[in-house]
Amino acid sequence: MRTASLLKRISGVEKVVIEGEDFEGDDVVIKVRLHKRQQRRCSRCGRRCGGHDNGRGRRRWRVMDFGTVMVWLEAEAPRVRCPRHGVVIARVTWARTGSGFTHHFEDQVAWLSTNTSQSAVGQLMRIAWRTVGRVLRRVVEERREGVDLLDGLTRIGIDETSYRRGHRYLTVVVCHDTGRFVWAHPGNSKATLEMFFAELGEERRGRITHVTCDGAEWIHDTVRSRCEKAEVCLDAFHIVAWANDAVDSVRRELWNEQRTSGDKQLAGEVKGTRWALLKNPENLTGRQADALAQLEADNSDLYRAYLLKEQLRLLLRQPAEKAIPLLDGWIQWAAASGLAAFEKVAKTIARQRSAVEAMLRHGLTNGRVESVNAKIRLIQRRAYGFHDPFALIALAQLTLSGLCPPLPGRGLL
Numbered sequence: 451m452r453t454a455s456l457l458k459r460i461s462g463v464e465k466v467v468i469e470g471e472d473f474e475g476d477d478v479v480i481k482v483r484l485h486k487r488q489q490r491r492c493s494r495c496g497r498r499c500g501g502h503d504n505g506r507g508r509r510r511w512r513v514m515d516f517g518t519v520m521v522w523l524e525a526e527a528p529r530v531r532c533p534r535h536g537v538v539i540a541r542v543t544w545a546r547t548g549s550g551f552t553h554h555f556e557d558q559v560a561w562l563s564t565n566t567s568q569s570a571v572g573q574l575m576r577i578a579w580r581t582v583g584r585v586l587r588r589v590v591e592e593r594r595e596g597v598d599l600l601d602g603l604t605r606i607g608i609d610e611t612s613y614r615r616g617h618r619y620l621t622v623v624v625c626h627d628t629g630r631f632v633w634a635h636p637g638n639s640k641a642t643l644e645m646f647f648a649e650l651g652e653e654r655r656g657r658i659t660h661v662t663c664d665g666a667e668w669i670h671d672t673v674r675s676r677c678e679k680a681e682v683c684l685d686a687f688h689i690v691a692w693a694n695d696a697v698d699s700v701r702r703e704l705w706n707e708q709r710t711s712g713d714k715q716l717a718g719e720v721k722g723t724r725w726a727l728l729k730n731p732e733n734l735t736g737r738q739a740d741a742l743a744q745l746e747a748d749n750s751d752l753y754r755a756y757l758l759k760e761q762l763r764l765l766l767r768q769p770a771e772k773a774i775p776l777l778d779g780w781i782q783w784a785a786a787s788g789l790a791a792f793e794k795v796a797k798t799i800a801r802q803r804s805a806v807e808a809m810l811r812h813g814l815t816n817g818r819v820e821s822v823n824a825k826i827r828l829i830q831r832r833a834y835g836f837h838d839p840f841a842l843i844a845l846a847q848l849t850l851s852g853l854c855p856p857l858p859g860r861g862l863l
């Protein structure tokens with residue numbers, strides 16, 4: 451009797467009947483059964499149902515180690531016939547459905563995964579990393595039942611981030627007011643974002659007032675059709691990035707021209723200005739500043755491109771009442787610059803004018819989303835080897851959405 455209480459307390463598995471315990475090699479196996487009233491319940495809804503068959507007989511669940519000893523729980527795993535869910539495996543009170551580990555074991559895996567390296571988790575818990583991914587998905591799914599991350603959203607940021615060495619994308623949604631990462635799904639298309647808005651539902655969609663994003667049309671179009679009242683704010687960082695790309699294309703054009711005309715020395719000089727042109731002037735090295743001064747002296751197209759970029763960058767830092775009138779001047783200047791790349795930027799900005807102005811007026815940037823994305827990329831590095839994007843999302847939600855369970859037995863800290 452005392453042994454039974456001790457085993458229950460140490461394994462963290464309460465409300466069971468201990469039938470016996472034994473050594474099996476170096477491991478300990480504890481044989482248990484559920485209390486009568488916990489038996490024959492559907493593992494999906496918990497409803498008591500009629501028995502179906504013995505399933506695959508007895509099975510085992512990993513319990514947290516007792517010191518250095520690996521411990522298993524062994525019990526019957528019969529199937530029941532639920533009026534709603536059909537034939538399903540019967541629920542056990544010590545583990546999540548479909549898991550081969552106890553609640554405590556999985557909670558510890560989740561906690562460790564958000565706090566330490568992949569190899570530490572694997573070695574300490576003695577499980578494969580792939581298994582960790584499945585554990586995290588189960589823990590997050592359960593934790594999300596109690597917390598609706600999409601509640602109370604008014605100002606959100608939407609962006610995409612790449613995973614798996616840039617081959618695949620996740621769409622990421624962040625709440626501006628809490629800074630919390632609230633939603634992600636593999637994919638970067640209208641269809642992906644539609645899933646977010648469907649989950650949000652009509653009523654909550656109506657409460658969204660501001661959406662920050664880059665210039666991606668799939669985001670703009672979807673937001674405009676799903677949240678008619680929301681103001682779309684184009685991110686300043688992305689606008690500057692368009693100008694940087696334009697500078698780079700002017701530079702490449704010039705370099706190609708000079709190279710084909712045989713002016714190798716000049717071509718080399720132009721090539722060497724790449725970083726000088728894209729940097730903010732206050733960060734230039736002495737050599738980069740000299741390279742720019744040379745361009746200015748030559749009065750080249752490239753120098754004009756540089757000035758256009760810098761003007762735009764500085765303009766976007768001004769308060770709205772100053773910046774908005776200046777924007778007209780900039781668009782005209784760029785449109786008449788004779789530089790095709792900047793004519794294109796001018797057109798894009800003119801087309802997205804309301805979203806640029808909204809950004810200036812509300813001072814909202816996509817910075818929060820960018821910083822969440824940067825954290826997701828770090829998590830991804832830690833999660834290297836997850837082939838399942840949902841496992842990556844689960845780890846990101848445990849880490850960044852406040853879903854991580856406390857360590858077993860510690861209560862809420």
Ligand SMILES: [Zn+2]
Nearest residue numbers: 492495532535
């Ligand atoms: Zn059921």
